[in-house]
Amino acid sequence: MRGLWLIGLYLGIVLAPLGLAATGAAPPRPALDELASGLGMLAFAILLAEFLLSGRFRAISGSVGMDITIRFHQLLARTCLVLAMVHPFLYTSPFGAPVPYDPTRQLVLTEPGVALATGAAAWVLLPAFVLISLGKSAVFKTYEGWRLAHGLGAALIAGFAWHHTVHAGRYAQDPLLKGLWTALFVVALLSLAFVYIVRPLTQSRKPWRVKDVRRAAERTWDVVLEPEGHAGLNYRAGQFAWINIGHSPFSLFENPFSIASAPAETGVLRFVIKEFGDFTSQIGSIEIGTEAYIDGPHGHMTVQGHTAPGIGLIAGGVGIAPMLSILRQLEADGDERPVTLIYGNRSPDQIVDGELLMELSTRPNIEIVHVVSEPAPDWQGEMGMISASLIERRFGAPSRRDWLYVLCGPPAMMIKAERTLLGLGVAQTNILSEHFTYD
Ligand SMILES: Cc1cc2nc3c(=O)[nH]c(=O)nc-3n(C[C@H](O)[C@H](O)[C@H](O)COP(=O)(O)OP(=O)(O)OC[C@H]3O[C@@H](n4cnc5c(N)ncnc54)[C@H](O)[C@@H]3O)c2cc1C
Known part of the structure; x- marks a missing residue:
């Protein structure tokens, strides 16, 4: 439900400039010119809304999930690119040239100089920016x-596009629309200021x-953080946080990790971290007492x-966290509902918290x-990969169709x-998942 509200809000934001322009009193132009302006406005509105879809705003990613937020961000970046690329090619009216029936030149773009140059700069930078991403x-x-580079590049392109829109844009000559563009641009910049x-x-x-x-296991570490002088983090089991260990809170060195401890275990936060790249491969040498900062909780x-x-629950490797x-x-809530965890690893050495899992499996409701x-x-135990047939064997009973699944x-x-769960008739809304990479 909150997801629908967010989609409505998103559409409201990106369509508001078009709506204002449509109610303006500018004299009509050839349809292709109107389309060109419309696509340009839509592209710019989408670009500005992208700042809010960075995944760092809990109101958004906490409602629809991080994966959907980021996939939406990526899809809309491509949409914005296509609209922006087409925008200048559709104009049929010559830029700034007077025509006999338009002595006041209201039907063509005015002030082409700098405003056209900033538009051209945004137009050239945008595809480069998307390709680099x-x-x-x-x-x-x-x-x-x-x-x-992503944050600075986005701000630069938005700055050029804002200048172009409010100076060259025919509709932005209306003070209300000009004010709206400026307000949206400021919100985009404030969103960066908020995060950084x-x-x-x-x-x-x-x-x-x-x-x-x-x-904790082969190339996998348990990292426990404790709050210093505060009550800790208020989170829900299954959420994640960006953690920054050993750097200034203003540093860009922070990485997302699922919280492996439960809210019921007051105080400390535990993370299960697998060696992967620059930061995670050094994790075993972090000194006890190192200062850390947490941005969270995130995720749904x-x-x-x-x-x-x-x-x-279906987990592969460090997805167990x-x-x-x-x-x-x-367990802490005394929840007696049946729970089945399928946990896949390459070798038994990679199993994290094997003893805890063995102990939990002695409960009558936990498998x-x-x-x-x-x-x-x-x-x-089972051998091979987590296959469709294994999932069907464990979750195929009709009584398990209404279960909640976490992947x-x-x-x-x-x-x-x-796919297998959907094939078994499980509703999409009963499947929650979190990807550990968005590349
Ligand atoms: C929601 C979420 C939860 C995660 N939970 C866990 C977990 O519980 N345990 C675990 O071992 N791993 C987890 N990961 C993966 C973990 O974040 C990466 O393995 C880690 O950040 C790699 O950092 P690095 O410096 O070692 O490698 P790098 O070589 O710097 O990064 C490798 C890849 O990690 C991702 N990554 C790195 N930094 C960031 C960042 N700041 N924001 C987003 N993605 C980034 C990118 O996909 C990048 O290409 C999670 C990832 C996400 C998105």
Whole structure:
């Protein structure tokens, strides 16, 4: 329901300039000119709204989920690009040239000089910007370098586009529309200021310290943070946070990780972190006591508040992190609904919290299914990958169609699991998932 509200709000924002322009009193022009202006306005409105779809605003990603927010951001960036690229080619009226029937030149674009140049700059930079975003790992050595360039680049393009729109745009000569464009542009810039200045300021007042770092499994670490002088984080099991360890709160060095502890375990936050790149491969050498900052909680992959008769969890590798939080919270709540966890790993050495899972599996309502693709000779559990047939065997009973399912792991596993569950008749709204990469 909140998702529908957000879509309505989004459409309201991006269509508002077009609506205002349509109610304006400018004399009519050839249809293609109107279309050109309309596409330009729509492209700019979408570009400005992209700032709010960065995934860092809890009101949005907490309602529809991080995956949907980011996929929406990526899809709309491409839409904006297409609209903006087409925009100048549709004009039929010559730029600034007087025509006999239009002595006051109201039917053509005026002030082409600088305003046209800023439009051209935005028009050239936008495709470069989108292409760089698509190939960011090839262009930037670090994710942080890309983040910086992405934020600054977006602000620069929006600045050029704003100047072009309010000076060259025929409809923006209406003070109301000009004011709306400026207000939307300011909101976009404020959203950057919020993420990079205001929120770090708030975080600096709520520091954390590394309480423990220990090996959890092969190339996987348990990192425990404790709050310093404050009550900690108010979150729901299954959510995640951006964590910054050992840098200033204003630094771009922060990474998203699911919270593996449960809200019921007061105080500390626990993360299960797999070695991957620059930051995570150093995680084992972080010193106890190092200062840390948390931006969270984010995400909507939580079973709290869902009244489904049972819960199916499907995790691959480090995708177990949010599941541990969910399992711990269900246990703490004394929730007696049936729960089945399917947990896939390459080898038994990679199983995180094996003892806890074994203990939980002794509860009458909890079933833990380990799946290992490269098992030792004495392995007793399921073998291979988390396949469609395994999911069908475990969740295919009609009584499990109304369960709530939570998926987290490698993208291929998640796609397969989701398709299989949908094929079993599970409603899309009963499937929650979180991807660990948006590339
Ligand atoms: C919602 C979410 C939850 C996650 N939970 C876990 C978890 O519980 N345990 C775990 O081991 N891993 C988790 N990850 C993955 C983890 O964030 C990356 O493995 C980690 O950030 C890699 O950082 P790096 O510096 O080691 O590698 P890099 O080489 O710097 O980054 C590798 C990739 O990680 C991603 N990444 C890096 N930094 C960021 C960032 N600031 N914002 C978004 N994506 C970034 C990008 O896809 C990037 O291409 C999660 C990711 C997401 C999006």
